[in-house]
Amino acid sequence: MxxxxxxxxxxxxxxxxxxxxxxxxxxxxxxxxxxxxxxxxxxxxxxxxxxxxxxxxxxxxxxxxxxxxxxxxxxxxxxxxxxxxxxxxxxxxxxxxxxxxxxxxxxxxxxxxxxxxxxxxxxxxxxxxxxxxxxxxxxxxxxxxxxxxxxxxxxxxGLSTVWVAETNACVECLAYSGRISKPGKPFPGGLTYGAKSYHPDPVDVPPLHPRCRCELEPLVSREYADALRREADRSVLRGFSLESEPMRVRVEAAERLLARGVDAPKSVIAYARRAVKRGEFGTRGRP
Structure with a gap:
């Protein structure tokens, strides 16, 4: 041919x-x-x-x-x-x-x-x-x-919206999960669990980056948004991530979150500390 x-x-x-x-x-x-x-x-x-x-x-x-x-x-x-x-x-x-x-x-x-x-x-x-x-x-x-x-x-x-990220989303998208935007207003730029944000400008709606899986929902319960924030913290501490994100990025994000202080179960915090010390999470890719 x-x-x-x-x-x-x-x-x-x-x-x-x-x-x-x-x-x-x-x-x-x-x-x-x-x-x-x-x-x-x-x-x-x-x-x-x-x-x-x-x-x-x-x-x-x-x-x-x-x-x-x-x-x-x-x-x-x-x-x-x-x-x-x-x-x-x-x-x-x-x-x-x-x-x-x-x-x-x-x-x-x-x-x-x-x-x-x-x-x-x-x-x-x-x-x-x-x-x-x-x-x-x-x-x-x-x-x-x-x-x-x-x-x-x-x-x-006249409802606010809430950002919803996947459990194994990147460290930038997870930083937006559970964040609330008032009607007609964008989400703030520069949020990340990582060392540096690559998206410093305000964001009107997801996606944050190419192939981003994040979604937007009308905010009907502030408790739901709070739960998303807690789940994002735990995702970082458990090391859930895709192969496309370097392990080093997730380990450093967990280390930074631990140093800052986080409201999470003691077992999750202990697991994160062991992973940071080891320099690797064994839970990559798990939802």
């Missing part, structure tokens, strides 16, 4: 079936999370998950916005909230279009290389790079759109 033929096949995968699959996987996850309890919500969400989702990144962003709206309405429990736009902000759609344009430019470079007879590895490198960029942008933009939809509902009813 020639380089041009291989390129054509991969391009179809990236901009065709593979892209649709990526979009639908992300949207379907949100749909299933929403539809667990309420047949009414299930019916409403299914109308959003139409075949058009997946044709382009802008369509996926629009679907995620609507699902974020539905999710927030479910938490609030007041039905449809008036004054919430039915479509995401133009800036989000523009970002989706810009991402696709950048990917298209990389694929165009690959086509030119194939036409002049470049070797297969040289031709396909931009294609694989484009695929990685697309996957990153899908997860980031879709998550951003969903959280913006949630924030729009909370703002419309």
């Amino acid at each position: 020639s380089a041009e033929q291989q390129l054509a096949r991969l391009e179809r995968q990236i901009l065709g079936a593979a892209r649709v699959s990526s979009f639908l996987d992300t949207v379907d996850l949100l749909r299933r999370m929403l539809a667990q309890e309420s047949p009414e919500i299930r019916a409403r969400v299914l109308t959003l998950v139409a075949p058009s989702i997946g044709r382009d990144l802008a369509a996926a962003v629009g679907a995620a916005w609507n699902i974020g709206v539905l999710d927030a309405e479910k938490v609030i429990g007041e039905g449809r909230v008036k004054g919430v736009p039915g479509t995401p902000p133009k800036t989000l759609v523009a970002a989706a279009r810009a991402s696709e344009k950048a990917i298209g430019a990389e694929l165009a470079k690959a086509r030119k290389l194939a036409r002049v007879g470049a070797d297969v590895a040289t031709v396909l490198a931009p294609v694989f790079a484009a695929s990685n960029v697309l996957q990153r942008d899908v997860t980031t933009l879709v998550n951003h759109a969903g959280n913006k939809g949630t924030a729009a509902v909370a703002d419309a009813v």
Whole structure:
């Protein structure tokens, strides 16, 4: 198979079936999370998950916005909230279009290389790079759109929002978990359990960084936010993390938290002290 033929096949995968699959996987996850309890919500969400989702990144962003709206309405429990736009902000759609344009430019470079007879590895490198960029942008933009939809509902009813991070999130995202933002206001910049924050500017909604899994919820209970803060502290002390985060970062974060003082069970504090002394946690990756 020639380089041009291989390129054509991969391009179809990236901009065709593979892209649709990526979009639908992300949207379907949100749909299933929403539809667990309420047949009414299930019916409403299914109308959003139409075949058009997946044709382009802008369509996926629009679907995620609507699902974020539905999710927030479910938490609030007041039905449809008036004054919430039915479509995401133009800036989000523009970002989706810009991402696709950048990917298209990389694929165009690959086509030119194939036409002049470049070797297969040289031709396909931009294609694989484009695929990685697309996957990153899908997860980031879709998550951003969903959280913006949630924030729009909370703002419309005058509710604060709370940041929710995964238990094994990075040391920066964990520092935001349980933090509260007043209606229409951003979260403060620069929060981290680490030595240095790489995001000093205020953040309107998650994600904090590419591939970030954090979510936003309307604040209906301050006790819930407090529990998230305690869980974030314990996550640092137990060393729960992904392979993408260096062990040294998590160990130093735990050491810093211990030195500062933390309200946590004695067993958790003792475990953290042993891990810090050893320079390694044995619980990496555990939820």
